[in-house]
Amino acid sequence: MKPVKVGICGLGTVGGGTFNVLMRNAEEIARRAGRRIVVEQIGARRENPACDTTGIQITNDIFAVATNPEIDIIVELIGGYETARDLVLTAIENGKHVVTANKALIAVHGNEIFAAAQNKNVMVAFEASVAGGIPIVKAIREGLSANRINWLAGIINGTGNYIMSEMREKGRAFDDVLAEAQELGYAEADPTFDVEGIDAAHKLTILASIAYGVPLQFEKAYTEGISKITTEDVQYAEELGYRIKHLGLTRRTPEGIELRVHPTLIPQAALLANVNGVMNAVMVDGDAVGQTLYYGSGAGAEPTASAVVADIIDVVRTLTADRDNRVPHLAFHPGQLSELPMLPMDDVVTGYYLRLQAVERPGVLAHVTRILGDKGINIEAIIQKQTCEAQVPVIMLTQRIAESVMNDAIREIEALPDILGEVIRIRVEHLTGC
Numbered sequence: 457m458k459p460v461k462v463g464i465c466g467l468g469t470v471g472g473g474t475f476n477v478l479m480r481n482a483e484e485i486a487r488r489a490g491r492r493i494v495v496e497q498i499g500a501r502r503e504n505p506a507c508d509t510t511g512i513q514i515t516n517d518i519f520a521v522a523t524n525p526e527i528d529i530i531v532e533l534i535g536g537y538e539t540a541r542d543l544v545l546t547a548i549e550n551g552k553h554v555v556t557a558n559k560a561l562i563a564v565h566g567n568e569i570f571a572a573a574q575n576k577n578v579m580v581a582f583e584a585s586v587a588g589g590i591p592i593v594k595a596i597r598e599g600l601s602a603n604r605i606n607w608l609a610g611i612i613n614g615t616g617n618y619i620m621s622e623m624r625e626k627g628r629a630f631d632d633v634l635a636e637a638q639e640l641g642y643a644e645a646d647p648t649f650d651v652e653g654i655d656a657a658h659k660l661t662i663l664a665s666i667a668y669g670v671p672l673q674f675e676k677a678y679t680e681g682i683s684k685i686t687t688e689d690v691q692y693a694e695e696l697g698y699r700i701k702h703l704g705l706t707r708r709t710p711e712g713i714e715l716r717v718h719p720t721l722i723p724q725a726a727l728l729a730n731v732n733g734v735m736n737a738v739m740v741d742g743d744a745v746g747q748t749l750y751y752g753s754g755a756g757a758e759p760t761a762s763a764v765v766a767d768i769i770d771v772v773r774t775l776t777a778d779r780d781n782r783v784p785h786l787a788f789h790p791g792q793l794s795e796l797p798m799l800p801m802d803d804v805v806t807g808y809y810l811r812l813q814a815v816e817r818p819g820v821l822a823h824v825t826r827i828l829g830d831k832g833i834n835i836e837a838i839i840q841k842q843t844c845e846a847q848v849p850v851i852m853l854t855q856r857i858a859e860s861v862m863n864d865a866i867r868e869i870e871a872l873p874d875i876l877g878e879v880i881r882i883r884v885e886h887l888t889g890c
Contacts, residue, residue, distance in 0.1 A: 457490075457491050457492075458491070459491060459492035459493065459494045460489070460491050460492070460493050460494070460528050460529065460772050460775070461494055461495075461496035461526055461527050461528050461529075462478070462493060462494065462495050462496060462527065462528070462529045462530075462531060462768060463495075463496055463497045463498070463499065463521040463522070463524060463527040463529070463530050463531065463552075464495060464497075464498045464499070464500075464521075464531045464533065465498075465499040465500070465518040465521055465522070465530060465531065465532050465533060465534055465543060466499070466500060466518075466531075466532070466533035466534040466535070467498055467500035467502075467503065467504045467507060467509075467533075468500075468504065468533070469756075469757045469760075470533050470557050470584070470757060470760045470761060470764065471498075471500065471504070471531075471533040472504040472506050472507045472757060473756075473757030473758045473760060473761035473764075474531060474533065474760075474761040474764045474765060475495060475498070475504075475507050475509070476506065476507060476757075476758070476761070477758060477761045477762065477764075477765050478493060478495055478765060478768075479495070479508075481765075485765065485769060488769055489768075489769045489772040489773060490772070490773065491772055493768060493769075493772060495512055496512075496513065496524070496526055496527050497512070497513040497514070497515065497520075497521050497524055497526075497527060498512060498513070498514045498515070498521070499514075499515050499516070499517060499518035499519075499520065499521040499522075500514065500516065500518075501516055518534065518539075518543055519542075519543065519546055522543055522546040522547040522550060522552065523546065523550050525550075527552060528552065528553065528775070529552060529553045529554070529555060529768060529771055529772075530543075530544070530547040530552045530553070530554050530555070531554075531555045531556070531764060531768065532544055532547075532554060532555070532556040532557075532558060532561070533556070533557055533558075533764070534558075535558055535560070536558075536560065536561075537560055537561060537564060537565070540556070540558050540560075540561045541561060541565045541568075541569070544556065544561065544569055544580070545568075545569065545572055548569070548572045548573050548576050548578055548580075549572070549576065551576060551578060552578060553578045553579045553580070553581075553771045553775075554569075554573070554578070554579070554580045554581070555580075555581045555582075555584075555764055555767040555768050555771065556580070556581070556582050556584070556585060557582070557584035557585055557760055557763070557764055558582075558585060559582075559585040559586060559655070559658040559659050559662060560658050561585075562582050562585050562658075562662055562672070563657070563658040563659075563661040563662055563672055563674040564658075564672075564674050566582075566662070566665075566672040566785075567671050567672050570785040570786065570790070571790075573785070574785075574790055579771050579774065579782060579785075580785060581767035581768075581770055581771055582662070582767070583763040583764075583766060583767045584760050584761075584763035584764045584767065585658075585659070585662060586612065586659040586662050586663060587610070587612055587659065587736045587738060587750070587752070587754045588736065588752070588753050588754040588755045588756060588759045588760045588763065589752050589753050589754075589756075589758075589759030589760060589762040589763055590736060590737075590738065590750050590751065590752040590753075590754065590763075591750070591763065591766065592610075592663065592738050592750045593662070593663075593666060594766075595740070595748070595750055596608075596663065596666050596667055596740060596787065597666050597783060597784075597786075597787040598783060600740065600742050600745060600748070601787065602744055602745075603742030603743055603744045603745055604708075604742065604743040604744075605667040605668060605708065605740060605741070605742050605743075606707070606708055606741045606742065606743060607705070607706065607707035607708065607740075607741050608663055608664075608667055608705075608706055608738060608739060608740040608741065609703055609704065609705040609706075609728065609738070609739050609885065609887055610656075610659075610660070610663070610703070610704050610705075610728075610736070610737060610738035610739065611701055611702065611703065611704075611728060611731050611735075611736055611737050611738075612655075612656045612659045612660065612663075612704050612736055612738065612754065613650055613653075613655050613656040613659075613702060613736075613754070614642065614733075614734035614735065614736060614753075614754045614755050615637055615642050615643045615647065615650035615651065615655075615734070616650055616651060616653075616656070616682055616702035617701065617702065617731065617732070617733065617734060617735065617736070618633070618637055618642050618733055618734045619633045619634060619637060619651070619682060620682065620685070620690075620700055620701060620702060620719075621732040621733050622636075623685070623687055623690050624690050624694070624699060624700070625732075627687050627690075627691075628687070629686075629687055630682065630683060630685060630686070634647060634651065642734055651681050651682055651683055652679060652680075652681035652683070653679035653680055653681050653682075653702065653704075653717035653718065654679055656679075656702065656704045656717045657674065657677040657679045657704070657715075657717045658674060659704065660677060660704035660705075660706055660715060660716075660717055661673065661674040661677055661715065663704075663706065663738070664706040664713060664715050665786045665787075666786050666787040667706065667708075667740070667787075668706075668708055668713055668794060668796065669786060669787060669788030669792065669793050669794050670713065670786075670793060670794050670795075670796055670798075671786075671793055672786075673715070673798050676715060676798035677715045677716065677717065677798075678715065678716040678717065678718070678801040678804075679716075679717045679718070680716075680717065680718035680719065681702075681719075682702050682719050684880065685700060685719055685882075688811075688849070689809075689811060689880065689882065692809075692811065692839060692851045693721050693809065693882075694724070695839065696721075696809075696837055696839070696851075696853060697723060697724055698721035698722060698723055698724060698729075698809075698884070699721070699722060699723075699724055699729040700719050700720065700721055700882065701719070701720055701722055701728060701729065701731075702717070702718075702719055702720075703717070703718065703719075703720040703722070703728070703885070704716075704717045705717075705720070705885065708796070709799065711797075711799060711803065712796055712797040712798060712799040712803075713796055713797070713798050713799060714798075714799050714804050715798050715799075716801065716804065718882075718883055719882050719883075720882065720883050720884065720885050721807075721809050721882055721883070721884040721885070722884075722885055722886070722887060723886060723887075726886075726887055727739065727749050728749075728887065731751065734753075734754070734755065735751065735752065735753065735754065736751070736752065736753070736754030736755075737749060737750065737751040737752075738750045739887065801859050802858070802859050802860035802863070803858060803859070803860070804858070804859045805856050805857065805858050805859075806856055806857075806859070806883045806884060806885060807836075807853065807854055807855055807856050807857075807883065807884030807885070807886075808852075808853070808854045808857070808862055808881055808882070808883060808884060809851070809852070809853055809881070809882040809883075809884055810851070810852045810853075810854065810866075810879055810880070810881055811849060811850070811851050811852075811879070811880040812824070812849070812850050812869065812875055812877075812879045812880070813847050813848070813849055813850075813875070813876040813877055814847060814848055814849075814850050814874055814875055814876070815846065815847055815874040815875075815876065816845070816846055816847060816848050817874055820872070820874045820875075821838075821840065821850060823872055823874070824850070824852075824869055824872070824875070827865055827868045827869055827872075828852075828854065828865055828869075831857070831861050831862075831864060831865045832857065832861070833854050833855070833857050833861065833862065833865055834854060834855040835852055835853070835854055835855075836853040836854060836855055837852070837853040838850070838851070838852050838853075839851040839852075847876055853884065854884075862881065866879045866881060
């Protein structure tokens, strides 16, 4: 049988890993796919010394790969938004199937790309775009297809998880750990996407779409980073029986879908609380199966290549199937996507950890608790630290309340003359039930 010819665009960390896995495991891959898969051409700005590309066409024009009539599948591994979008749409227009690891591309331009692919009767596979080597897209889209997904929560950025783990285990400051993460290659020179939650929001947007069958809506995701988390917050959370994780969470409610990434206190006994270092994990709650957990390497050359190559194999297996008999891109058939709205953050209901600096004076705490009580906010726990200073830190845990109500309460508390600076607020989730 004629081999399937692949064109790889981008030969960096993931592209190099993908090439090496395809070459090293060629026989095993052919046995799984039912046909040989060969790398016909590579489009890259520079060679990768870790790859032996002897005998393979190499060009620095990636669009030449996308229009090469000999190629059946384009593997987009260049990253970024606009050039990647143009490359993928060019490949689709030329009748080629696409495999990508680009979460930003799918989260922002996925609706347009999937519509074009549907029109041209080609596939776009994107397992590697979320959580590296963890097959979470396939798990939700196929393995859990009998379920109504209630919610999912994940640690889906290894850099942020490494920072929070180091802060908890060694008492180190955020800036110190971030600098080390950059030296180790876990964080980019500009770490904004990682530490401010943008990378995780890209991934969460994709997971929410395949979980609930809604269009991709990255622009409606709420993102909050971890740069304001202090070692004191980490310590206080531990005293209260919690750990702080940079969590992506999406939940189906009668009013709409929550889509949010932010630092979160979760109970120490929770499985996600014990995912440390650069590892990723996603917990999914379905009505039939209950809770399932997916854990593994969320980045790296060969873990991500594992997912890329698996997508290539899936495409090869279904090359003869028409578009209506393939697994839909977003798990639900295009004409069956829901219009359930994304909830604004003001409407989200959750618990809260509050830390404030108060002047050491009788009655100050009473004023704070009165404001919370007037808003209907119940307090679960209070820690008031004794110091030799004229001001003391006060830490509170509240029960679940709408974000808009908590925002009003925080504004009133910050306006008190005996409260110094801003109130630090971290959301609390127990990850039990919907």
